[in-house]
Amino acid sequence: MSHPFENFKKTLTVNNKQYFYFDLSSFGPQYELLPFSMKVLFESAVRNCDNFQVTEYDVQNILKWTKNQGIDKGVEVAFKPARVILQDFTGVPAVVDFAAMRDAVKNLGGDPNKINPVCPSDLVIDHSIQADFVREADAQEKNENLEFERNKERFTFLKWGAKAFKNMLIVPPGSGIVHQVNLEYLARVVFTDGDTLYPDSLVGTDSHTTMINGLGVLGWGVGGIEAEAVMLGQGISMLLPKVLGYKLTGTLGQYATSTDLVLTITKHLRQIGVVGKFVEFFGPGVTQLSIADRATISNMCPEYGATVGYFPVDQNTLSYLQQTNRSSDKIAVIKAYLVASKMLRNFDDPSQDPLFSEIANLDLADVVPSISGPKRPHDRISVSEAKRDFQTCLTNKIGFKGFNISPDKLDVNAEFEFNNKKYVLKHGSVVIAAITSCTNTSNPSVMLGAGLLAKNAVDVGLTVAPYIKTSLSPGSGVVTYYLRESGVMPALKELGFDTVGFGCMTCIGNSGPLPEAIVNAIETNDLVCCGVLSGNRNFEGRIHPNTRANYLASPLLVIAYAIAGRIDIDFETEPIGNDKNGKPVFLKSIWPSRQQIQTVEKQTVIPAMFQSVYARIEKGSNAWQNLQAPEGQLYPWDTSSTYIKNPPFFSSMTKTLPGIQSVNDAHVLLFLGDSVTTDHISPAGSIARNSAAARYLASKNITPKDFNSYGSRRGNDDIMARGTFANIRLVNKLIKNTGPKTLHIPSGQELDVFDAAQAYAKEGRQLIAIVGKDYGSGSSRDWAAKGPFLLGIKAVIAESYERIHRSNLVGMGIIPLQFKSGENASTLHLTGHEIYNINIPQDCKPLQNIEVTTNTCISFNTILRFDTEVDILYHKHGGILNYMIRKMLD
Incomplete structure (x- = not known):
């Protein structure tokens, strides 16, 4: 069968070589008026049109984007990425x-x-x-x-x-x-x-x-x-x-x-x-x-x-x-x-x-120097307002901008000893300062700016307190190359910002341990200490369990706050520190000019660096080259491994479709509020020693020093199921205290979430979760859907979903339902102690109204967040991977 748009295919000759391409301008003014991002979708649809996965109807729908745009229109198209x-x-x-x-x-x-x-x-x-x-x-x-x-x-x-x-x-x-x-x-x-x-x-x-x-x-x-x-x-x-x-x-x-x-x-x-x-x-x-x-x-x-x-x-x-x-x-x-x-x-x-x-x-x-925090990346504060904002956050009630510190505890000073010298921590003290993550290390202007700021600071005699955990984790070898060639690396090292590795470290939660003396001082005095990082995420519990306030900042400001040693400083009116002669130094006096930065960047960031770094990138280190891997098309699973395990997703799979699955007599495993992130659902950081995952590892004779992180153990479903909802900052309305626990309603026991799910499974009970707005925001983690699936959660009822997470729930066979506009668990007087029934018809349609009933005579309508027919198809198969397996069998 010929391509439906074969007539639009033309030739293009460049450097004496002939290429083919689809001439999209032949579609006329409708194409030319499309946003450039839509043009990419349109080209993919035209090129991949086979009237099976991608149809001529998809092509026309994208071309008529001005008419079809918006999720509320519900116009579905297929996109095949390259x-x-x-x-x-x-x-x-x-x-x-x-x-x-x-x-x-x-x-x-x-x-x-x-x-x-x-x-x-x-x-x-x-x-x-x-x-x-x-x-x-x-x-x-x-x-x-x-x-x-x-x-x-x-x-x-x-x-x-x-x-x-x-x-x-x-x-x-x-x-x-x-x-x-x-x-x-x-x-x-x-x-x-x-x-x-x-x-x-x-x-x-x-x-x-x-x-x-x-x-x-x-x-x-x-x-x-x-x-x-x-x-x-x-x-x-x-x-x-x-x-x-x-x-x-x-x-x-x-x-x-x-x-x-x-x-x-x-x-x-x-x-x-x-x-x-x-x-x-x-x-x-x-x-x-x-x-x-x-x-x-x-x-x-x-x-x-x-x-x-x-x-x-x-x-x-x-x-x-x-x-x-x-x-x-x-x-x-x-x-x-x-x-x-x-x-x-x-x-x-x-x-x-x-x-x-x-x-x-x-x-x-109109852009001014800014930081963002203390708990969300979109809570921007101008640097000039940072001190006042932090002080307000200290006494605000618990929330995204509050820590609920009582007035009599605001001036607590905690003395501790580090390297045989005494120091003092207080609310606002910086204990982690990290130039990390792809957000900024891709950008020579801020990285070289940070280096020049460090050089200016060292020249006048400024230092960073030795107990502050400083680090530099570049996004590629090119960064280290141009920092070295520009001559700023010695100053960065002197302030503690030496390269500690290449990768997403502090921003993902791989910040490593803090000294025990600092941890004791923070915990004993209930201090709100700070992390400052040039990353993109600062959600609760993500950076480090002991930094309750975390701020995103440019690499230059990371260094500035590290030198100051505290977040509650007004750089306009307060000196960042004292010079060699004891005279006050203000941040503006050491801040490099834009022209300085651009001059150094032009001189040092050159193609030869990229050629040198990427010529050897696929080769890897000696350790990687010497690593012996198994041979063969099927992996020889090691049943004793605590890292890699054959998951149970397909263990009971048959060739027959299971069809649409309704939810009957389900208990609520978790009753959560707004902005529950994938970090809350499936943490990537360290494994707490009192967690269900820790107990499992201990049963396998793994000592705490070798627990590693949840992220590193994502290949083992036994760990990840136990790590689901294991965030220490999880706020579950079924229990009084913050933490990774829930109420096993039949017994009234407070248990780790995994243990409660196991108890329900033994009783043959289905489970659901009730949550607030923006459920699943944050990093795109498939285990944030796989984990709930393994816990036995059959459906989630939310006020709204983050896009990727909703898709993941569908992909794992979990039903996403959404409260009607203006309704939520509070307005419907739900407590989470009810027993729920959710009937999904076999012939359900995308975004259909679905009634939810309870044993307490409360019933309400929800929106079935199967947004497309494909979502329904995946659910009928029990998930997207099950669908792919059956397709391969056909």
């Missing part, structure tokens, strides 16, 4: 699932070798390293050795996967952060390898996959199980979104950084409300931003809630490809294709501005 990217925390479970699917296909009489990635899939190992050692000359080496020691089983398994599965690249540990490696090395912008040209696009198993939008590559985070389906050749079913045009004008001021800009945009877009929407940036202000600046803004897209934060390709993008050592021939082809398809943007030309659903504006000149 590739998939994974990091190891989310990638290991994906490879585990692939291995388990091979076993399942074999057990059901099929060919296991059919289970392979169909589209290019890259996995970057970047989430395993922890900041155990800091402020030591060999800290990086020690941390990397510990990383291999702790994660040898996982790394061995991944190395097996790299051999066993076709079309999968594994980037070894120590190479950098997935999103920066994607930006600097993996991104194609336009696929040029075959004879057909088409835009690069992707989905990734990390919510910050959106960072690649800064390079003009359309991509966003999805759940691991949804990504696995794409890897197996499936398209993504999505509702055509609204596209908010975000117009930038003006120029950033002298003291404002890209971090300040992104925190400003994040707060602004949260206020506007962009959940489920695309955000596309335009206006003359965009030309003022480097690709690294744009990537910083795109990276924080999950924090402002949009699906993507997209910057179309312009001349700056092409220049960045040249800077990062992409070949001139490829850049020529990329430019020629983008011009031919009318996808090359000139932000200074308003005649190119497409139609948008709505428009928001920001003058870059």
Whole structure:
């Protein structure tokens, strides 16, 4: 059967080589007026149209976007991304699932070798390293050795996967952060390898996959199980979104950084409300931003809630490809294709501005130095207001901006000893200061700015208190390269900001232990001490259990607050410290000028660096090269392993479809409030010694020092099920105290969540969860859906869902229901002690009304958040992976 749009296929000759492409401009003015992000979706639909997965109806629906836009319209289209990217925390479970699917296909009489990635899939190992050692000359080496020691089983398994599965690249540990490696090395912008040209696009198993939008590559985070389906050749079913045009004008001021800009945009877009929407940036202000600046803004897209934060390709993008050592021939082809398809943007030309659903504006000149916190990334505060805001937070009632410290405890001073010297902690003391995460280490302007600030500080004699846990974890080897070449590394080291490893460390919760004396001082005196980091997440309990307040800040401000030693400082009126002669030093006096930073950046960030770093990236360290992995197409599971285990998802699977499953006589396992994040549902940080997971590991003769983190043990369902809802900051309305426990209603016992679920399972009881707004916000973690599934949760009733998490629940066969507008557990007078019945008809439709009844005569209608017919199809199979297995059998 010929391609439905064969007539739109044309040739393009570049450098004496002929390529094919689909001439989208032939579709006329409707195409030309589409937002550039919609043009990428449209091209994919045209090119992949087979009238099976992607239909001509999908093509027409995207072309008529102005009419069909908005989730409320419910217009569903199929999208086939060009590739998939994974990091190891989310990638290991994906490879585990692939291995388990091979076993399942074999057990059901099929060919296991059919289970392979169909589209290019890259996995970057970047989430395993922890900041155990800091402020030591060999800290990086020690941390990397510990990383291999702790994660040898996982790394061995991944190395097996790299051999066993076709079309999968594994980037070894120590190479950098997935999103920066994607930006600097993996991104194609336009696929040029075959004879057909088409835009690069992707989905990734990390919510910050959106960072690649800064390079003009359309991509966003999805759940691991949804990504696995794409890897197996499936398209993504999505509702055509609204596209908010975000117009930038003006120029950033002298003291404002890209971090300040992104925190400003994040707060602004949260206020506007962009959940489920695309955000596309335009206006003359965009030309003022480097690709690294744009990537910083795109990276924080999950924090402002949009699906993507997209910057179309312009001349700056092409220049960045040249800077990062992409070949001139490829850049020529990329430019020629983008011009031919009318996808090359000139932000200074308003005649190119497409139609948008709505428009928001920001003058870059209005951006001021900012931080964000103490508990959420979108709670931006100007630095000038930080002191007052923190002091207010101390006495506010418990909440996102409150700690409920009584007035008589505000002036507590806790003395402790560190390295034979006495120090004092109080509310607001900084105990962790980390330049970490892809958000900022992709950006030479703020990294070099931090280095120049450090140099100026050292020159006048400023220091950082030795008990503050300082660290630098660059996003790629290029960062260390240009910090060294610019001459700022010695000053960074002197202040304690030496490289401790390459990876997502403090921001993901791999901050490592604090000295026992500090922990005792904090816990004994109930202190609100602080972490300051240049990351993108600061949710409760994420950075470290003992830093109750955590602030996101630019690398320059991370250093500034580390020198000051406290968050409650007004840099305008208070000195940051004293110089060698005891005279006060103000922050402005050591702050580098924008011109200084730009001059150093131009001199030091050059293509040769990228060539040198990425020429050896796939080779890995000696430890990786010497790692011995099993051979064969089926993985030889080690039943004694506490890292890698064959999951039970397919153990009872049959060829017959189970169909729609209703919920009968269910108890409430958890009764939660608003903004329950994936960190609350499935923590990635350390495993508490009094947790259900710790008891399990102890039963396997694992000592606490080898517990490692939940993130590193995502390949073992026994650990992850016990770690579900194990966050120490979980607020469950069924019990009085904060913590990872719940009420087993029949007995009245307060138990760990896992133990309560086990008790219900023995009684043959089904379970549900009742939650508030924005359920599942934060990192895209498939275990935030897999864990509840293993606990026996059949349905969730929420006021609203984060996009990826809702998709993950569907993918695991859990029914997502949503309270009607204006209703919630409180207005319906629900207590969580009721018994619930939820009848889902076999012929249910997307977004159908579903009645929920209880044994207390309370009944109410909810919206069935199966948003598409594909969601219903997946549920009938018991989940998306079950569907894929049956498809392979067919």
